[in-house]
Amino acid sequence: MVFSSLIFLYLFLPVSFLLYFLSPNQTYRNWVLILLSLLFYAWGEPVWISILLISATVDYFHGLIVERYRGAWQSKAAVVSSLVINLGLLGFFKYAGFLAENISQLTGITIPHGEYQLPIGISFYTFQTISYVIDVYRGEVEAQKSYPKLLLFVSLFHQLVAGPIVRYKDIAREIEHRVHTLPLFSDGVSRFLTGLGKKVILANTAGGVATTLLDGRVESLPVLGAWLGIIMFAFQIYFDFAGYSDMAIGLGKMFGFTYKENFHYPYTATSATDFWRRWHMSLGSFFRDYVYIPLGGNRRFPLRNLLVVWFLTGLWHGASWNFVLWGLYYGLLIIIEKGLLLGLMKRLPAIVSHIYLVVAMLVGWVFFNFTDLTQAGRLLSAMFGLTGAPLVNAEILVYLTNNAAFLVLAAVASTPLLDSIYRRMEAWLVERGRQTRGLSRMRAIWNLMLFALSTTLLVGTSYNPFLYFRF
Amino acid sequence: MKRIPLNILLFLIPLFLLGALNLALPKGEAVSAVEQRRLKELPPLTLTNITSGAYFKAFDEFFADRFIFRDRFIRWGSSLDQLRGFTGQDGAELIVTHGDDGFQGYQPAQGQPDQAPPAPGEGLDSRSAILVVNDRGMELYNYAPASTERYAAAINRFQTGLPDGVKTYVLLAPTQIAFHNNPRYAELTSDQADGIQAVYDLLDPGITPVDAYQPIAAHTDQYLYFRTDHHWTALGAYYAYTGFMQTTGDRPVDLAEFTVEEVPGFLGTTYSRTLNPRLEKVPDTVQIYRPKAEYQYDIFWSPGQPARSELFNMTHAQAKGKYGIFLGGDVPLGRITTGLQNGRRIAVIKDSYANAFIPFLVNHYEVIYVIDPRQFPESIHSFVKEQRINEVLFLNYILVTSFDGYAPLLEAMMDR
Numbered sequence: 059m060v061f062s063s064l065i066f067l068y069l070f071l072p073v074s075f076l077l078y079f080l081s082p083n084q085t086y087r088n089w090v091l092i093l094l095s096l097l098f099y100a101w102g103e104p105v106w107i108s109i110l111l112i113s114a115t116v117d118y119f120h121g122l123i124v125e126r127y128r129g130a131w132q133s134k135a136a137v138v139s140s141l142v143i144n145l146g147l148l149g150f151f152k153y154a155g156f157l158a159e160n161i162s163q164l165t166g167i168t169i170p171h172g173e174y175q176l177p178i179g180i181s182f183y184t185f186q187t188i189s190y191v192i193d194v195y196r197g198e199v200e201a202q203k204s205y206p207k208l209l210l211f212v213s214l215f216h217q218l219v220a221g222p223i224v225r226y227k228d229i230a231r232e233i234e235h236r237v238h239t240l241p242l243f244s245d246g247v248s249r250f251l252t253g254l255g256k257k258v259i260l261a262n263t264a265g266g267v268a269t270t271l272l273d274g275r276v277e278s279l280p281v282l283g284a285w286l287g288i289i290m291f292a293f294q295i296y297f298d299f300a301g302y303s304d305m306a307i308g309l310g311k312m313f314g315f316t317y318k319e320n321f322h323y324p325y326t327a328t329s330a331t332d333f334w335r336r337w338h339m340s341l342g343s344f345f346r347d348y349v350y351i352p353l354g355g356n357r358r359f360p361l362r363n364l365l366v367v368w369f370l371t372g373l374w375h376g377a378s379w380n381f382v383l384w385g386l387y388y389g390l391l392i393i394i395e396k397g398l399l400l401g402l403m404k405r406l407p408a409i410v411s412h413i414y415l416v417v418a419m420l421v422g423w424v425f426f427n428f429t430d431l432t433q434a435g436r437l438l439s440a441m442f443g444l445t446g447a448p449l450v451n452a453e454i455l456v457y458l459t460n461n462a463a464f465l466v467l468a469a470v471a472s473t474p475l476l477d478s479i480y481r482r483m484e485a486w487l488v489e490r491g492r493q494t495r496g497l498s499r500m501r502a503i504w505n506l507m508l509f510a511l512s513t514t515l516l517v518g519t520s521y522n523p524f525l526y527f528r529f
Numbered sequence: 530m531k532r533i534p535l536n537i538l539l540f541l542i543p544l545f546l547l548g549a550l551n552l553a554l555p556k557g558e559a560v561s562a563v564e565q566r567r568l569k570e571l572p573p574l575t576l577t578n579i580t581s582g583a584y585f586k587a588f589d590e591f592f593a594d595r596f597i598f599r600d601r602f603i604r605w606g607s608s609l610d611q612l613r614g615f616t617g618q619d620g621a622e623l624i625v626t627h628g629d630d631g632f633q634g635y636q637p638a639q640g641q642p643d644q645a646p647p648a649p650g651e652g653l654d655s656r657s658a659i660l661v662v663n664d665r666g667m668e669l670y671n672y673a674p675a676s677t678e679r680y681a682a683a684i685n686r687f688q689t690g691l692p693d694g695v696k697t698y699v700l701l702a703p704t705q706i707a708f709h710n711n712p713r714y715a716e717l718t719s720d721q722a723d724g725i726q727a728v729y730d731l732l733d734p735g736i737t738p739v740d741a742y743q744p745i746a747a748h749t750d751q752y753l754y755f756r757t758d759h760h761w762t763a764l765g766a767y768y769a770y771t772g773f774m775q776t777t778g779d780r781p782v783d784l785a786e787f788t789v790e791e792v793p794g795f796l797g798t799t800y801s802r803t804l805n806p807r808l809e810k811v812p813d814t815v816q817i818y819r820p821k822a823e824y825q826y827d828i829f830w831s832p833g834q835p836a837r838s839e840l841f842n843m844t845h846a847q848a849k850g851k852y853g854i855f856l857g858g859d860v861p862l863g864r865i866t867t868g869l870q871n872g873r874r875i876a877v878i879k880d881s882y883a884n885a886f887i888p889f890l891v892n893h894y895e896v897i898y899v900i901d902p903r904q905f906p907e908s909i910h911s912f913v914k915e916q917r918i919n920e921v922l923f924l925n926y927i928l929v930t931s932f933d934g935y936a937p938l939l940e941a942m943m944d945r
Contacts, residue, residue: 059585065592072548075541101585240534247540263613270625270658452716456623456660462614502536509543511609518606520593521564521804 059101060219061305062257064516070098078313084235088210091313098215099178106177109147114212116143117187121194121201121208133195140191144184151177156377179219181374183212185344190226192348199227207233216309220302222320222340229315236314246311248505253304255508258515260468261297264290267461272427276436280447283454284440288420290461291427293468296325299338325472328411329400330391330418345371364389375426380434384425391418550597561594564801568594607804619711622661624803659799660706660714664811665756666799667706670928672719672727679936681731684923687943688736690910695919698776699732700739701725702761702769702882702926705754708746721927728930739776739922741769755813758797759926760852763818766885773922774893782892787818790841795851815851817841820891823868828860832907835864840888855884856899861906863899867891875920876900876913878939883924894920902938909942 059066074094081087100107116139123136149157158171190211193199202208211233217224271279271287279287303320310317324337334342345367353363365386372385395403403411421438428434439445450458470476480501487494561568569590578584596602616622658669688697706714707721722742729738745753745761745768753765761769767784774781795813799805819841827835842857856863859881875890876898877883883899890897898916900909913921929935 063589063593064596065589068544068548068551068596069592072545102582104580104582104585240537244534244536247536251540266625452713453623456621456714456717458614460614460616460622464613499535502534502539505536506539506543509540513543513547514602514606514609517593517596517599517602520590520596520599521603521606 059098061302061309062254062512062516064513064520067254067513067516070094075312079238087236088206088233091215092206092210092213095210095213095215095218099213099218103175103178106180109151109177109180110183110213111209113144113147113184113187114209115205116140117191117212118202118205118208120191122203124191124194125201128197137191137195140188144188148180148184151180153373153377182221182223183218185223186225187212189223189344189348193225193227199230202226202230202233214315216313216315217306217317220299220306221338222303222306222317223344224317224340228318232315238314242314243312246308246313248308248501249311250305250308251505251508251512253301253306253308254512256297256301256304256471258301258512259508260471261294261301262515262519263464264293264297264468267457268294271457272437276433276440277445278447279437279440279445280449280451280454281440281443282450282458284437285420286454286457288423288427288437288441289465292325292420292423293472295423295426296321296472297468323472323474325416325419326412326474327415327419328408329395329403329415330388331395331400333415333419334388334392341371341374361393364393368392376429378429380425380429380431383431384422387422387425547597551592551595561600604804608806611806616661620661620663620807621714622805623717624659624661624805658717659803660717661799661803661805661807662709662711662714664807665705666803666805666808667709668704668759668799668928669706669718670704670721670724671931672724673931673933674727676933676936677724677727677930678731680925680930680939681728683936683939683943684736685731685733687909687921687939688733690943691921692914695913695921697736698739698773698920698922699729699736700741700769700773700922700924701728701930702924703742703745704759704926704928705761707742707927708749708753724927724930737776739769739773741772744768744772744775752816755795755797755799755852756811757800757808757813758795758852759799760797760882761885763816763855763885763888766882767818767889770886770889777893777920779893782820782889784818786892787820790817790819791815792817792846792851792854796849797852798850801849815846815854817854818888820888822891824891825866826856827864827866828857829862829864830860832862838863840865840891852881852884856887859884859901859903860899861901861904865891865894865897865899867895867897869893869895871895873920874898874916874918875922876916876918877922877924878902878909878942879922879924880926880929882926886924900942902935902942905942906945907942908945 059070061067074090077090077094078087081090096107099110120136120140124133127133127136154171158169162168190199190202190208194201202211211224211226211229214224268287268290271283272291276284300321307317307319318340320338320340322336322339324333327333327336349370350363350367353359353366355363368385368389369382370385371388372382375381375384403414420441424434424437424441425431428437436445440447443449480497484494484497487497569587571591572578572584572587574584578587593599660667660669684697684699691697701724703721703725706718709715725742732738745765748768751764752762753768754761771781792815793812795815796809797813800808824840826838826840828838829835838857840856841854843854845851845853845858850858852858865887871894873894874896875894877887877890878900879887880901887897887899896916898912898918900912912918925935
């Protein structure tokens with residue numbers, strides 16, 4: 059199930075609230091959450107729930123063993139076993155086909171491999187359970203003695219399918235004991251609806267235009283058409299992903315969990331280094347803490363470590379070379395920035411660095427968007443005017459004018475502008491000792507508007523006219 | 530007790546209210562009139578359906594299709610679309626639509642002409658662009674060399690398999706965007722005169738092409754195309770008919786020889802695909818030119834079983850798809866028998882453009898067969914022989930030559 063569906067909003071969520079808040083105590087509530095989460099997961103993929111349960115179960119025991127035999131070889135062995143099992147599952151389901159194809163291309167030997175549909179969320183929950191076992195091993199957190207509680211951590215539907223990658227230590231306390239307050243719940247509502255709006259109002263709209271422009275007709279795009287297409291794709295992927303994270307964080311608050319932030323206005327970044335401090339932060343910090351630093355960080359072989367991390371970051375996004383290329387592209391940019399650019403850019407006005415990042419980021423999305431690299435090459439040539447296509451044509455002009463207001467809206471929503479206006483107004487009122495109730499009311503009405511618009515647009519996507527009379 | 534913040538109330542009240550209404554209220558009609566499709570039903574709750582995930586997927590669609598106030602939400606959603614930007618002075622908008630083409634899977638059950646069309650997903654998904662300028666929606670045509678060639682090749686193959694003495698005509702109908710007077714949008718779409726000529730050039734010498742383009746182009750100041758539908762009006766079809774008559778060497782019947790009727794309030798396919806409010810404001814009027822000759826019309830929902838019907842089926846006048854008045858819509862096989870005794874027997878292999886055109890032939894042929902390649906279940910060559918057909922007219926609108934799926938339908942009729 060996904061958050062941005064009518065069935066989640068108007069069936070699953072109300073039922074969840076009722077069952078959860080009518081449960082008498084924490085133990086019941088935990089069970090309610092586990093069962094709801096399993097139902098949520100099973101909704102699309104009833105079979106793959108077994109993988110989730112395997113991962114949670116083995117790591118429950120791994121955690122216990124690590125703690126019991128602290129300092130002894132068994133402890134290390136349990137970590138290794140956790141890595142082998144989780145990465146094995148991930149490798150088998152996500153990368154087996156990719157690996158087999160590449161080996162057979164290199165050696166000419168055909169390797170039989172199953173074609174599986176990727177179990178939803180496997181990239182997220184395997185990382186979560188790995189981080190749990192390692193954190194126990196490092197003594198950063200105590201092992202969870204209760205199986206249901208660990209299962210709750212792994213399966214929690216808020217972040218199960220699309221992150222953020224939540225670490226056990228960050229919510230360990232809340233698994234044991236959660237506080238529910240009205241202000242927290244209210245914050246959760248605001249956050250959830252902000253995310254819903256990002257996904258349904260912004261990402262879906264941008265996606266429609268991006269698909270129209272970028273699917274199967276890249277050769278004939280004029281220069282501005284190519285840029286419009288990739289800009290729309292950039293908006294689509296950001297608002298989709300950030301919206302999903304917002305919804306997860308918002309749901310967390312409503313149910314008493316605090317998840318870390320996952321995005322911090324990445325499109326306002328001024329360098330690739332800065333971008334990755336703001337984009338999918340839970341993934342970046344995962345690779346930093348569990349790969350980059352253990353490899354030696356910036357003390358031993360920093361270059362190798364960076365390349366390994368960026369290779370893996372790319373590969374994590376999908377079993378295809380274009381993602382690897384996309385990851386390495388950022389690794390390379392970051393290495394160049396470290397050595398050369400950042401010093402230079404400090405002396406230039408911020409707008410220059412910002413323009414550099416936006417162009418670099420859009421070029422990155424070209425690699426990300428096309429699994430077929432020749433297509434990516436074609437779009438890049440079109441963007442930089444190498445195909446001989448005109449700057450613009452009538453069609454693109456119509457698309458530009460038709461979407462002008464949307465482009466401005468999406469650009470504004472990528473910046474902290476609205477948020478900072480709100481905060482300033484709040485601070486201004488507080489400073490003068492005035493009530494902020496009026497402001498909260500405005501916020502509530504704004505949220506209601508987001509909710510209504512999202513619902514309207516979601517119902518609209520079910521509109522599927524039958525075109526039999528088309529000819 | 531503490532006061533519950535407005536923010537929470539404004540979230541939970543609509544959430545629970547709409548949630549409860551969805552569960553409580555009856556699920557309404559099973560057919561959507563605007564979309565002309567059957568709404569999703571729940572599949573049986575079987576173990577296979579559950580383990581494959583099919584049940585859940587269908588449940589999602591079922592839930593969305595039966596959502597409370599769905600029609601109103603959809604209408605609001607299409608108005609919201611207008612806020613994305615501007616439409617310029619002449620209100621130009623390009624709308625890419627998705628929908629169900631119904632190439633496959635449309636098999637009307639025996640004797641059930643008014644059954645609901647299939648649910649979405651059973652046909653091929655199609656994506657195409659509609660240019661809305663002011664209150665007119667126009668389908669864009671893009672010349673597609675491969676499917677153009679395949680279309681011509683299929684007709685050539687048809688001609689080769691015919692008995693001697695059977696004459697084959699091909700009439701490709703231009704669409705309204707070919708005659709749109711604003712040159713600014715000319716480059717959005719391919720030239721239709723060229724597209725039609727490209728097909729005609731590929732036809733074998735034994736096949737006679739029919740020029741419908743010129744007679745239509747000569748009268749573009751008249752009401753030849755619907756603004757909210759992708760078809761021509763009966764008047765547009767009439768001028769194509771005069772072109773056909775010129776080719777066959779007959780004299781077209783004068784328009785004054787027909788009784789004219791009008792059915793107002795028609796919002797057609799370009800409207801239902803875009804739900805554009807500017808189209809909605811100005812509905813079309815369907816004009817009917819009823820021939821004074823004698824005739825009877827039979828529909829064969831299945832071979833060998835004629836069902837008497839109306840050439841102008843006025844039950845469609847009350848419905849959404851008013852173009853369905855002509856011949857009662859698309860049927861597998863129709864037969865018009867007139868009082869003429871001239872031995873001329875024609876088969877029209879066609880898409881829905883022919884529906885408005887065929888009534889004009891009543892004054893010239895003894896028998897007219899109407900064949901829809903999407904549904905016609907028999908071998909076309911044997912049919913032509915058995916029914917002693919001596920003229921065949923392929924009548925399509927130019928866009929079918931850009932669809933991958935159309936020529937295969939013609940081929941399939943010959944392969945049977």
